[in-house]
Amino acid sequence: MRHTFTQRKLDAAAPHPWKRLRRMDRAFIVYGLVVAVLVVGCYLCSLVGWLPYQLDGMDLNHMNEAPSLGHPFGTDNMGRDILTRIIAGTQAFFLPGLLAIVIALVGGSLAGVLGGYYGGFTDKLTSYLLNVIDSIPKFVLLLLVIAIFKPDIYFIMIIVGATNIPTVASFIKGKILFLKGRDFIEAAAALGLSDLRIIFKHILYHHCLPLLIIQATLGMGEAILIEASLSYLGFGVQEPMASWGNLVAAGNNYVLQGVFYYAAFPALVIMLAILGFYLLGDGLNNLFEEEERG
Amino acid sequence: MVKPILKIKNLSKHFALGRGLGGLSLGGEKLLKAVDGVSFEIARGEVLGLVGESGCGKTTTGKMIVRLLGPTAGQALFEGQDVQRIPRRGLSEFRGAVQMIFQDLDAALNPKMKVRDILAEAVRLGERHTKQSLAKRLRELFSMVNLKPSKLENYPTSLSGGEKRRVSLARVLARKPRLIIADEPLSALDLSIQAQVANLLKDLQKEYGLSFLLISHDLRMVELLSHRIAVMYLGRIVETASAAEIVRRPGHPYTSALWTSTVARKKGAKVVGQLRGDVFELERPDEGCVFRSRCAVYQKKGKPKQCRVGADPELRQVRKGHSVACHFPLGKGK
């Protein structure tokens, strides 16, 4: 394959890392951002009640209707607009998802700093605890908790967040050990900077922020996945509240009758949304790497 | 006698090695004596060079002085005060007074911060500033290390090696230190830049009367920059003397080998008193002189008993201001 290289003029500024990114990665990021904006938008709309139809607006004249101009995604078995229910369904995971993310990031940073920065006994203790958390299968734990406590979605998301702590912690710890290996932290300490300033400003803010952002996007993807799975199984958000998972579950009953869109549209939305967040995380990861290269 | 700015008394640092490296069991815990009973003094305005091969404990000694590591035994006294016992309140003052330059050029430079912010952070630790006075102080620091003020707006990644070293020097000077521990300040630099930075260090030292502990493996550079030199081997100081003396009349066979191996430049030149093997290759003897396995004198003298039994030889004065830890110091009887 023949490659062509063209020299740029000397006075031209160096291209932004964004420009140096692979076209594919750029597309991923754009798509991911669109998804993120749509999800946040839908959540805010449903919060203030800007919905095309009433959430529980049953219309027995229009049951199981095919997509039309009035109902772009069709209606369900009680004549409710599916699009409306999908928009409102963001409420089921959005805040709980944020909670999971916050728990994972804060807990992970804390554990990572304790393990990496202080080392010694605290390191041994935290890594032991993290290993314990890590060794429990996440889904089994969730089902167990549900079976025992019959908890609401917030409680479930707290568990999800907690199970993500080890991942974040290991990233942060690795980064700190890397910085330690390059005398970076010792140099800061020798200058006279306080521990808190080194940890928050130099380590977390300057070196781990990209990492934390990526973890947050991945976390939102996971929150959607877990909420949808649990609701589909009937453990999560219950009717008449809308959730993407229970929409698919309800729609499943009608697939054999030829009403495919009832389940298909929510399922498609779930897939596209999760994909969006995961690709966003991936693309951002590459973008930050490119930035790191300077 | 004038009180020294730094006094090291019998400083030791031992590390417990895990049971073998790479999962291989060697049986029992091993003790690595990184620094083993080191004593020296640095007078105000003096540059002491600490020379030795990698792994001889130079850097560990430096880190104990700035309190990045705690010693296993012994003391480091800065202006008469044990650095390990400085109370929390006095710590920030101490951190300002004793600064360290690291070998890694990037150690002091957060890649995400502009040079201006890196320096401002250091300046603000010890001084209060308005916006204008801060800008003035930064320019002043930059002119001290001969950098163009325009470089203040750069990120560290866009600086060359020499510039990075100058910025890290400026960061150290921002705290107005009285003693600087410089750990291999030149070794990461290109040859033509080394001379520039060496000159800069010399000028700064003279102009501000700074005291330096100059840690390096390059005896030649150290000889040029220091007043006095201490040579370290496997955690112990084997020779101290003034810089001129140590290269003209080295007393320890190790110093002599170190010097000749650094300066031989002629085509096919043979190094006199070449050392055998390297530090880690040969078993460290439990008894007697630790250097003997590589020592040319020991071989030549037919492995005398003195070197094989008893403790490692102590530092003994052979001339005024010149001490050697060897049973058979060179240049004696001449």
Add this chain to the structure above:
Amino acid sequence: MVLTRDGARATSNEQLATTMMNALLKVQNLRTYFFSKRSGRFIRAVDDVSFEMRPGETFGLVGESGSGKSVTALSVMGLVRDEPGVLAGRVLYQENGKSVNLLEGLPNYVKLEQRDAEVTRLSKDNTNWLKAHDVKMKPLRGRKFSMIFQNPKSSMNPYFTIGDQIIESVMWGCRKKREEAKKQAVDWLRRVYIDLPERRMQEYSFNLSGGMCQRAMIAMALACRPKLLIADEPTTGLDATIQSVIVDLLLELKRELKVAILLITHNIEVIGRLSDYIGVMYAGRIMESGPSDTVLKGRRTARNHPYTIGLLQSLPGEDQVKRGARLKAIAGDVPDVTDLPVGCKFYPRCALKTPRVDKKCKTQEPPVFKVGKGHTCRCWLYTTK
């Protein structure tokens, strides 16, 4: 203007043989570029480099970081895989009176567009270029050419024992059976002064010290008696005393095996002790080359390049500098390889600029001038005009 350099030149064997004379390796007008995506400009890592080596002779390339010395070595070995990589030049290798151009026909895969000696656009079919080059290089690499690297620990595989690695290279390089190779490996370890070679064979690279690892690497590289050993910074990162052990070892082996060594280092002492000929590299060019005694004189009267003079003067040495005196440093900074000056590349840092040649230095790059017997210099100072 579209140019294909060197492709048109006659390369018949007879002609080569006469130009080669008794040389083992002759590199002519070698050019290796890289492309910096960040700045969108070419890194002219090696630009118009020529030198030759005779059997049993050491040629030392000395220079600072970014001067292109390592890339020169990698280009000769055919180990530059990055694009665009090697673009032009000839690497002539002679054995038993027959000589081959290892880059023959390869410039056909390259297209350069130039404006005022500045390459503005180039395209290269790297896949096929490498394929064609590998066909020529494969029988040579490891057998006739071998290489040792700066960091012996990372160039050894930590999952195999030292012994296995040496045995493997002997089996490949000398086409030996395993048993024989093993015996040879032990012999070689003994030859590079490694105590208890049988025991060391069983160890892994991370259990050995840096100096020992480098000696094992040397044993591995020389075990099959190559004609050419490329030593890329063989002593860097090692302590001074161990450096000199390695230098002594290389001197001894060179005398015994009559192997030609291409030594690459930034360490003037090492290069001075080992080399017969020296090339001083700066910004991708050989600024000066000649017999090592001549080059290391470092005087204007010896017609040395101002860069060489500056470099030698900036060293604190036994005789040059009195204690307490300042060093004579070269002013300025190491050049940015993506943005070199138009004229002489050393001009901005040159301390020997004179009004007579100043204008020329600024605008025209000096070609290679012959200034003495086997002594060349890229400097306008030594022209009579």
